[in-house]
Amino acid sequence: MTRPLRVVAAMSGGVDSAVAAARAKEAGHDVTGVHLALSRNPASYRTGARGCCTIEDANDARRAADVIGIPFYVWDLSDRFHEDVVEDFMGEYAAGRTPNPCLRCNEKIKFAAVLDRALALGFDAVATGHYARLRTGDDGLVELHRAIDGGKDQSYVLGVLDQAQLRHSLFPLGDTPKPEVRREAAARGLLVADKPDSHDICFVADGDNAGWLREKLGDRAPNQGGAIVDESGEVLGRHQGTYAFTIGQRKGLRLGRPAPDGRPRFVLDIEPVSGTVTVGPREHLAVDGLTGIRPRWCGTVPGTLDGPGVTVQLRAHGEEHRAVVRVTGEKSAQTVEIDLLDPAYGIAPGQAAVVYDGGRVVGSATISATRRAAVSAR
Template sequence: MRVIAAMSGGVDSAVAAARAVEAGHHVTGIHLALSRNPASYRSGARGCCTIEDSNDARRAADVIGIPFYVWDLSERFHEDVVEDFMDEYAAGRTPNPCLRCNEKIKFAAVLDRALGLGFDAVATGHYARLHTGPDGLVEMHRAVDHGKDQSYVLGVLDQQQLRHSLFPLGDSTKADVRREAAERGLLVADKPDSHDICFVADGDNAGWLREKLGDRAPNHGGAIVDESGEVVGEHTGTYGFTIGQRKGLRLGRPAADGKPRFVLDIEPVSGTVTVGPRERLAVHRLRGIRPRWCGTVPGRLEGTVQLRAHGEELPARVDVGEDGVEIELLEPAYGIAPGQAAVVYDGTRVVGSATIAAAERVPA
């Protein structure tokens, strides 16, 4: 096959590209330029958007011996990922831009362009496994390395996208990949993993949002109240908060019972942030919108759901209706925010995903 290897400049995508070559594919490496002005994005070597990362990717392609180009997707990325991220926060929701990027950029804009240019597939360094099931459909499963498994952020891919995807690292552990990178002479072998959002320097989401949203922020400050409505603190903008957040609330007084308090609700229009005890965060039912299915649309399913990137798996009953997905959690989940993605699994297989629109709390 003719394969485009998306190379971030990190160790995973470099090894994935090398393995695609070894599997006999005709591989071309690309690095995605996601900012018009790369220096303005993250500094240091932890992201995937800096000039240094682009150079690392180029050097890895040289070592592997494949052609390498930079594809400028900064406009698409800004429209589809960065603006969406801002809009979601402005509306009091908590988006995951990595899923959005996979859905709209890596396995859409890049894949479309690759197919148009005569390539057959896009290979990335994501940790997930693909194989063809008995019905002929491509199935996506969790990676062998559960600590690194990234099937959650790929839960937005549909069958068409999966058919043109390669994840050469799904059967390996991160330790193996690092060892292999060193053996292959890839200098990125011991480069640290990236964790934060690539376009937010220093991982300071609230600071970034404050600066970028500017007047678009729905409010410039407001009250933090407890469940009785009593004001217990103030804030400079609701976009700095996520449901379930405990740190950084800077509440003036401790709760009467002395227990820590968590963000329960965010009301962006009035600017009210409600806090309360952890047990009030318990959620037993979710409604999901914008479902994306990896294969056949399930009607009803008993499986598991994962609600955040490195979150635990919770047993659940999933009902797919006309206007969305109803998810009944068999054990409560805590700190669930609208905007997050619920990814549905059947065993290790990814069934699909939906964006959480509403979370129903356990009645008090």
């Protein structure tokens, strides 16, 4: 057994973080439960399985801490969360990009603000209920690996963590399938054993991203409407704001008339300044190259990765794409060039490209540009 650590267990009020806290204590660590108050105006009750940061969640976390037998506190990080996650989310959509707020929250809140505060208070590590595994490599560096339960694996949203953060992290659930976690919670007497998982974006409780953005952005949006056009420039319809669209979107276009060949149309491009949204057939969404900026490496900065196990994942639960990855430039301005050996569809600037070597996470980068794959004539 490793030496006992002083551990902050980040407790969301869900089953995963509760069992993670219980396991950390059972492993002999000195554990303190902390619930993060991330909303400035928390709702009294969650809507189904959506949302988080509610009063109900805080109460569930407190009850779980009582059952486990650990101290419990609430840390108010709502201002930091609003600035680093919510404002970033709004700004990215307003600029025509598609952000992932879960990655940003892990980077800026859970493993930066929380970890920094924990270390300042004399704690050694932060434990969370994320499904991922940590190993120490032959070079002594801490490696981040996929979880045993592929359906729940969350290594993608942890791909922003660097070596210093990984050295102070614990993921007690990485080797356990989710059904076993629920059974263990019930056996431990945790009332959250059957609580539904949260889905979608936590601060958009009803799941209506477009409606939420329309309400929050208001006059801050670069345009209040524009044209929906086909690839020839023909106007097919109008919209109320580019922030309601993402690359690859099919539903909600409201064009009123089908394509000449009867096939569905998809969003191919978004130009936020002019407000133009371009649509076309799905095959024109194929991408075989990406450029990434602001990379975050879990360990040593790679040069070129082109082995048989090198893959890139472009969505939280998306498929892996075989790839060749090249890192160029100085540390302060590195660029990641990615050639996809398996074309991807519906990839937008702002999304994260997380690089894997087998099951190990190498790092991540924010997509700044895509290269469309050649489309053969029908």
